[in-house]
Amino acid sequence: MHNENLKVATGVSYLTLVCHEDTWTFMAILAFGTWKPTWTDSVTRSITGTRCPTYEDKFTQNPNLPDGRITKLTEGGRQNGMQKVILSGHNLAQLLVSLQAGSVVDDATTSACSNRLYRKLVDFVDLVDPDAEAGKTTGITFRIDDSIETNHVQ
Numbered sequence: 001m002h003n004e005n006l007k008v009a010t011g012v013s014y015l016t017l018v019c020h021e022d023t024w025t026f027m028a029i030l031a032f033g034t035w036k037p038t039w040t041d042s043v044t045r046s047i048t049g050t051r052c053p054t055y056e057d058k059f060t061q062n063p064n065l066p067d068g069r070i071t072k073l074t075e076g077g078r079q080n081g082m083q084k085v086i087l088s089g090h091n092l093a094q095l096l097v098s099l100q101a102g103s104v105v106d107d108a109t110t111s112a113c114s115n116r117l118y119r120k121l122v123d124f125v126d127l128v129d130p131d132a133e134a135g136k137t138t139g140i141t142f143r144i145d146d147s148i149e150t151n152h153v154q
Contacts, residue, residue: 002100005125009096012089012128019144021072021083026113031091031098084141096121120144 017024028035073082087095099121102114124142 002096005096005122006093008125008128008130009092009121010089011130012092014089015087015092015124016141017085017087017144018073018082018141019085020081022081023117023144024070024083024085027095027099027117030102030110030114031094082145092121092125096125117144 025035069086071084072079073084074080096118099114099118102110103118105111105114
């Protein structure tokens, strides 16, 4: 089943993933070798003076996230910890491979997080129809946010 999920994932043009920056950081470190919540791309932007890593010297896999592929979300003018990450099918497949591998490591936290996030991404892959007309996967937003019911929030 895992290989079938990978085949479907690689056919996705792009997916806009909405998740907490800590969730993305966990997945990105596992899949690409390094990441920090403050980074919004994988290139050095000398014009703004912001130093982001280049994959040649830091990443084990090239996430290919140029400017604009990660957007910090705000509520009431303040960052709320959530962000949008535009992933290619290749990114999605790399995440699936890394999360599946991470789900069987000895570290309980890494294993639990990897397993849950793998299942979440598979939930998205299950929605994809590989036989559908091309272009149907563009503009899809998938949110990872297991919130509690509003009647439990004070």
